[in-house]
Amino acid sequence: MGVDVATILGTVSQWLWNHVLLYVLLAVGIYFTLRLRLVQVRKLGMGVRTLTAGLRRKSGTERSRGMSPFQALTTAIAAQVGTGNITGCATALAAGGPGAIFWMWVSGFFGMATIYAEAVLAQTYRSVRPDGSVLGGPAYYIRAAVRGRVGRILAGIFSVLLILALGIMGNMVQSNSIAGAFQHAFHIPTLAVGIGVAAVSAFVFLGGVGRVASVTEKLVPLMAGIYVAGCAAILVLNRTELPEAVRSIFVGAFRPQAVAGGAAGLTLRETIRYGVARGLFSNEAGLGSTPHAHAQAKVKRPEEQGIVAMLGVFVSTFVILTLTALVLLTTGVLGSGLEGTALAQLAFQRAFGQAGKGFVAICMLLFGFSTVVGWYFFGEQNVESLFGRRGVLIYTWVVLAALVAGSGLRVDLVWNLADLFNGLMALPNLIALLLLGHVVAGICRAGDGGKHLSGRERKSDSAG
Structure with missing residues (x-):
C-alpha cells in the first residue's frame, strides 16, 4: 500500500513539475527579465559591491534583530546549495544528456x-516588531497582493505547505542523504549519523536567528571552497577532456542525439524539460523559500537586497552546478548506468580513488547540513506567523525528531510528498509576484534613478 501511494504521489509531483511549474516558473522569469530590463545583467556587478559593503556591518546588536546582507545571502545559499x-545535476545529465546543462x-x-522580485517584495512587505525583530516572506506579500479573506487563506496555505515540505519532510530527506553517504563511505550506522546531525542542528536552532546567521556566513564559504577546490582539481587532471565536455553541452542543447551520454532516443523536448526543471528546482527561484532570509537583511532600501539575492542563483547554477556537470562529463561516467549520488561518487572515485567516496560524503554533509539550517529557518518564520513564538519550540523538536527518523528510513514517500508540496507552495507565491509586478518595477526604476525608497515595513506587535 505504501509503495502504491508513493508511486501515485511521484506521478502527480512529476506532472506538476514537468507540465505546469516548468512553464510557469520560466514564464515568470522571462516576464521580470523584460519588465526590469535585464536587471540580472545590468546590476550583477552592483550586487557584488553592495554585498562587500554589507560585510563591514558586524554589530552584534544588529545581528540579534536581523542579518547583514551577506548573512541573508549565505542563509539563502545554504538552502539553495544542497545535496x-x-x-x-547528475540526474539531469543522466536523463537529459549534456545539453540539459545549457537549459x-x-x-x-x-x-x-525572479529572485530579485522575491527579495524586493520580502523587504517591502516585511513586518518589524517594536523590539526590532523581523518577520517576512511570501506569506506577507501574498496578503498584500490578494486582499481580504482570500489573501489570508492563500498565505496560510503557503505557510503550511512550506513547513511540511521543507521544515519537516525536506529535512528528513537531507538527513537520509547525509547518513547514506557516510554509511557508504565510512561504514558508520545511519542512525548514529542522524543523531549526530540532530545534535549539531539543535545547537544552531535553539540559538535563534543570530546563530543561524553566524553559522551560515561561515559554513557556506567553507563548503563552497572545499567543493570548488575538489572539482577544480579533477578538471585540471582531465583538462584534455574539458573542450569536448563544453562542446557536448552546446551541441547537445539543440541536437541531443548528436552527443553521447544521454538516454537512448532522447529528444530535444526532453533535454529542455530535464534541464529547466532541475535548474529551477535547484536554485529555488520562484518557489518562495529564500525570501524569508532576504526579508531579514538590514539594508537602506529593498532593491539592495534584491540585487544581492541574484548572486545566490548565480552561485548555485553557474558555479556549483556547472562544476558538477563538467566533472561528470570529463570523467566519462555517464555511460555507467548509475544516476544521482551514486553517479557523482563514481566520478570522484575515478579521479581520487577510494578517497573520492569520502570527499563526496563530506560535501554531502556540508551541503545537506547547510540546507537543513536554511529550511528549518524558513519553516520557523512561517510557524511564528501562524502560531506565534509558542509554536516555535514545538516545531524545533519535531524537526529534530524528523532528522533522526529520516536518517534510517526509506524515504520514497517522504521525498515525493516534499516534491509535491514544494510545487504546490510555489503557486500562491507566483500569483503574488505577478500581481505585485508593478511594485517591483517601480522600486527597480527608483533604483535606476538613484532614489532611496524606505519600503513599506509594517510595525507589528504580533506574529501575524
Whole structure:
C-alpha cells in the first residue's frame, strides 16, 4: 500500500513539475527579465559591491534583530546549495544528456530576475516588531497582493505547505542523504549519523536567528571552497577532456542525439524539460523559500537586497552546478548506468580513488547540513506567523525528531510528498509576484534613478 501511494504521489509531483511549474516558473522569469530590463545583467556587478559593503556591518546588536546582507545571502545559499546540486545535476545529465546543462543555465538566468522580485517584495512587505525583530516572506506579500479573506487563506496555505515540505519532510530527506553517504563511505550506522546531525542542528536552532546567521556566513564559504577546490582539481587532471565536455553541452542543447551520454532516443523536448526543471528546482527561484532570509537583511532600501539575492542563483547554477556537470562529463561516467549520488561518487572515485567516496560524503554533509539550517529557518518564520513564538519550540523538536527518523528510513514517500508540496507552495507565491509586478518595477526604476525608497515595513506587535 505504501509503495502504491508513493508511486501515485511521484506521478502527480512529476506532472506538476514537468507540465505546469516548468512553464510557469520560466514564464515568470522571462516576464521580470523584460519588465526590469535585464536587471540580472545590468546590476550583477552592483550586487557584488553592495554585498562587500554589507560585510563591514558586524554589530552584534544588529545581528540579534536581523542579518547583514551577506548573512541573508549565505542563509539563502545554504538552502539553495544542497545535496540536489550534486544529485540533481547528475540526474539531469543522466536523463537529459549534456545539453540539459545549457537549459539549466537558461533557467538560472531568468531565475535571477525572479529572485530579485522575491527579495524586493520580502523587504517591502516585511513586518518589524517594536523590539526590532523581523518577520517576512511570501506569506506577507501574498496578503498584500490578494486582499481580504482570500489573501489570508492563500498565505496560510503557503505557510503550511512550506513547513511540511521543507521544515519537516525536506529535512528528513537531507538527513537520509547525509547518513547514506557516510554509511557508504565510512561504514558508520545511519542512525548514529542522524543523531549526530540532530545534535549539531539543535545547537544552531535553539540559538535563534543570530546563530543561524553566524553559522551560515561561515559554513557556506567553507563548503563552497572545499567543493570548488575538489572539482577544480579533477578538471585540471582531465583538462584534455574539458573542450569536448563544453562542446557536448552546446551541441547537445539543440541536437541531443548528436552527443553521447544521454538516454537512448532522447529528444530535444526532453533535454529542455530535464534541464529547466532541475535548474529551477535547484536554485529555488520562484518557489518562495529564500525570501524569508532576504526579508531579514538590514539594508537602506529593498532593491539592495534584491540585487544581492541574484548572486545566490548565480552561485548555485553557474558555479556549483556547472562544476558538477563538467566533472561528470570529463570523467566519462555517464555511460555507467548509475544516476544521482551514486553517479557523482563514481566520478570522484575515478579521479581520487577510494578517497573520492569520502570527499563526496563530506560535501554531502556540508551541503545537506547547510540546507537543513536554511529550511528549518524558513519553516520557523512561517510557524511564528501562524502560531506565534509558542509554536516555535514545538516545531524545533519535531524537526529534530524528523532528522533522526529520516536518517534510517526509506524515504520514497517522504521525498515525493516534499516534491509535491514544494510545487504546490510555489503557486500562491507566483500569483503574488505577478500581481505585485508593478511594485517591483517601480522600486527597480527608483533604483535606476538613484532614489532611496524606505519600503513599506509594517510595525507589528504580533506574529501575524
